[in-house]
Amino acid sequence: MTTLADTRPLDHLADFPAIPDGWRYLDSAATAQKPRAVIDAIARGYGETYATVHRGVYQRSAEMTVAFEAARQRIARFIGAGDPQEIVFTRGATESINLVAHSWGNTHLKAGDRVLLSMLEHHSNIVPWQLLRDRTGIEIDVAPLTEDGKIDLDAVAAMLTPAHKLVALAHVSNVLGSVLDAKRAAELAHGVGAKLLLDGCQAVPRIPVNVAEIGADFYAFSGHKLYGPTGIGVLWARPEILESMPPWHGGGAMIDKVTFAKTTYAPPPARFEAGTPHVVGVIGLHAAIDYVDAIGLNAIHAHETALVKAAREALSAINSVRLFGPDDSAGIVSFGIEGVHPHDIGTILDESHVAIRAGHHCAQPLMAHLGVDATARASFGVYSSEVDVEALAKGIQRVTRIFG
Known part of the structure; x- marks a missing residue:
């Protein structure tokens, strides 16, 4: 089993001034934050x-x-x-x-x-x-x-x-x-x-x-x-x-x-x-x-792979969560919660300062294939860490409590 300690090979958060302390940016697949350089x-x-x-x-x-x-x-x-x-x-x-x-x-x-x-x-x-x-x-x-x-x-x-x-x-x-x-x-x-x-x-x-x-x-x-x-x-x-x-x-x-x-x-x-x-x-x-x-793309890939694995394990432990895609996905985790629209997931997570993407992700034929209108999507970058995974899992647990 992956532990969150396994997800620490990179520590570049300080390079990104637009990510304030306490804000968990998990929408890198939409657009990545910009380093100071x-x-x-x-x-x-x-x-x-x-x-x-x-x-x-x-x-x-x-x-x-x-x-x-x-x-x-x-x-x-x-x-x-x-x-x-x-x-x-x-x-x-x-x-x-x-x-x-x-x-x-x-x-x-x-x-x-x-x-x-x-x-x-x-x-x-x-x-x-x-x-x-x-x-x-x-x-x-x-x-x-x-x-x-x-x-x-x-x-x-x-x-x-x-x-x-x-x-x-x-x-x-x-x-x-x-x-x-x-x-x-x-x-x-x-x-x-x-x-x-x-x-x-x-x-x-x-x-x-x-x-x-x-x-x-x-x-x-x-x-x-x-x-x-x-x-x-x-x-x-x-x-x-x-x-x-x-x-x-x-x-x-x-x-x-x-x-x-x-x-x-x-x-x-x-x-x-x-x-x-x-x-x-x-x-x-x-x-x-x-x-x-x-940094090195091999190091980035290893870092994001570890975070994906940790996130999938944390979310799969929540009974109402459905995960999409392969276990070895590159930096991206799409999921849904039974009975909860992804937009509601995103809104509640935002209240906890966790930013994800929710919607069809400009892939409507894929949504139809999956049998859903939309998914929630967390995606990682070089600034992501085990703290982001913990915040995501904690936020999803809050969503399930709110919606029963």
């Missing part, structure tokens, strides 16, 4: 070194351009990309997936082609493909889950055909915390000539990711779940794929030459980064990656 980098970016990038001929602009592109290099190393030019900056994973659907999907998919998703996908990895279906006539298939809430790759293997051109899956579920065997998913997709897109939002803050070792074709994630700023995200894709994709936004920065007769476009990644970029967001994301790497 990131806050300071953002403050410097706006208060000391700010300038536009790629265009100015003065020294400040040149220095900011160097810092901006250094962040691209840092992100490439962080996810095992071969070349920084494979990194496209977006506003977040939602925009990254929409970019792929609009640019690559409109260009390479046609009526009769098929896209394979799974039952646990976030709406951001469902709706863009439905919109593409409405535009082009592609078909969408949905892979089932195993009994413990993982994407059933045996079923995926049986479902895939040469008509499938894309497999788009969550690397880590935002509801269940279940971890995909991403390398096997890539092998299955490539076995029928399909590409693999991974939604890495919940993966990059929690487990080591190497896109080359996985064999993925597209990888998307958001900065704010990785202890970085909001409004900045990343799309990685293989260089030959990016070269085959037309721009999807037009304007400054993505052009080669503009005339009223014709416009030619810059090579990737600039082709997909129209307009003035979120310069300071990129700087903040660089600082966040440095912060996470200094």
Whole structure:
């Protein structure tokens, strides 16, 4: 049995000024709190070194351009990309997936082609493909889950055909915390000539990711779940794929030459980064990656795994609690209490200064599969500890007393 003492390998709460003493923040899967290093980098970016990038001929602009592109290099190393030019900056994973659907999907998919998703996908990895279906006539298939809430790759293997051109899956579920065997998913997709897109939002803050070792074709994630700023995200894709994709936004920065007769476009990644970029967001994301790497993703994963195990054991001891997802989930515990709406759970926990998420978590098809309208969700970060687990369990016990 896991004891709460087993959950103490990390102690970084002091790095996070927005978490006051006595407040238990258990909503990291929605957005992570920001360490002082990131806050300071953002403050410097706006208060000391700010300038536009790629265009100015003065020294400040040149220095900011160097810092901006250094962040691209840092992100490439962080996810095992071969070349920084494979990194496209977006506003977040939602925009990254929409970019792929609009640019690559409109260009390479046609009526009769098929896209394979799974039952646990976030709406951001469902709706863009439905919109593409409405535009082009592609078909969408949905892979089932195993009994413990993982994407059933045996079923995926049986479902895939040469008509499938894309497999788009969550690397880590935002509801269940279940971890995909991403390398096997890539092998299955490539076995029928399909590409693999991974939604890495919940993966990059929690487990080591190497896109080359996985064999993925597209990888998307958001900065704010990785202890970085909001409004900045990343799309990685293989260089030959990016070269085959037309721009999807037009304007400054993505052009080669503009005339009223014709416009030619810059090579990737600039082709997909129209307009003035979120310069300071990129700087903040660089600082966040440095912060996470200094701790080590293996250490973070071990820490969160221990907290998940302790939380599941504490909650499973309460008879009216139903747990969802696998025992080895990555940093996330979803649950319900018989006869109590998750919103009521969240409200009562908030009275005890415990912040969780309650709702459908932008995964309504998964909720329907689970037979519920919503779940309560606790999710951990590097600032979480055994004290948070104790507060959560104590708060759930109070909920059950209130509702009898």
